[in-house]
Structures are given as structure tokens and as C-alpha cells.
Amino acid sequence: MNYTFLLYSDPTGFADMTEDDWAREKEVYGAYIGALQEAGVFVSTDWLQPAMTATTLSVQNGKTRIENGPFAETTETLGGYFVIDVPDLDAAIAWAEKCPAAQYGKVEIRATAMGGD
Template identity: 55%
Template sequence: MKYMFLLYGNEAAFGSMTEDQRNQAFGAYMAYNSALQAEGVMVSGDPLQPSFTASRVRAPDGKTEILNGPYADTQEQLGGTYVIDVPDLDAALAWAARCPMSAWGTVEVRPLMVLG
């Protein structure tokens, strides 16, 4: 079954890290990616650009509205995603607990809906 991990963290805290701290964080993600790939469960995984680069589109009553930048003022911002393919929720939760973001922020685990 496929699960998506939504990684939420504090962009301001990441921005205030030293270069060594950022390199250590990236190293942790590279090791995590390697573990996912070695087990054959990684479908995809990508970091996102900072939230100020985001655009939100709504079309109430057929009228397009575009909102630029972060819409909500929150302590954590969506920073990336993974999609993994594992046998069950317990396996997905175990992988989420190993994700570096689980130490610094939040990893939301959601099953993907199978259509058709």
C-alpha cells in the first residue's frame, strides 16, 4: 500500500542553522533516502521550495483567485514529501519515525487513495 509523508518543519529555524548544521541535516536525509531505496520501498521523495514561493489557486463560482506566498501564519510549513510503498500502516509509521523530520518537526502519514 502506498503512503505519503508530508514533512512539516519551521523554515525560520532551518534558515538560522549554521552551514555545518545544514550539512548534517542534509546528510541525515541522504542516509534516509538510501535506506528507503535499499529496502525498495521508496516511490518518490522531494523537498519543496520555501513557502513564500507558493501560489494558491481558488475558483469559487468560476472566478479564479490567485494568492501568492504563504496563506496561513503557522509555526510549521510543508517542506517536502515522500511516497513509499509498504505492506501496512505499521510499516509506514516505522519509516516515518526514522525520517529526520520526525526529530525536528512533524511527519504526517496518509494512505494514498486507490482509484479505479
């Protein structure tokens, strides 16, 4: 079963990060990705550009509306995701607990509606 981890955090927490801080952050996530790969559960991952760069589209009554920015004003924003393939929610929770984002933000876990391999 595929599960997606949606990684939410407050982007202001990253405002003062130095290049060395970012390098350490990449190492931490690299180790997590390596652990997922070694366990054979890794499917995909990506970091997203900041929410302020988003474009939001809606179609209502046949009319397309395009807006700059995210669809909602919130403190925490979606910053990236992981997709893993594990047997059940308990296994997904165990991997989400190890996700670096859980240490400073929130990890929302959702099962895919289309199943997995």
C-alpha cells in the same frame, strides 16, 4: 500500498543554519533515502521551496483567484514529502519514526487514495 509522509517544521529553526549544517542535513536525509531504497520501499521524495514562495489558486463561482503565499498562516509549514510503498500503516509508521523530520517537526502519514504497486 503507497503512503505519503508530509514533512512539517518551523522554518525559523533553519534560519541560522550554516553551509556545514546544511551539508550534514543532506547527509542525514541521504542516509534515510538510502535505507528506504535498500529496503525496496522508496517511491519518491522532494524538498519544497519555502512557503513564502507559494502561489495559491482557488476558483469560486467561476472566478479564478490567485494569491501570493501559502493558503494558511501557520508556524509549521510543509517542507517536503516522501512516498513509500509498504504493506500497511504499521510499516509506514515504523519508517516515519526513522524520518529525520520527526526529530524537529512532524511527519503526517497518509495512505494514497489510488493504491500502490
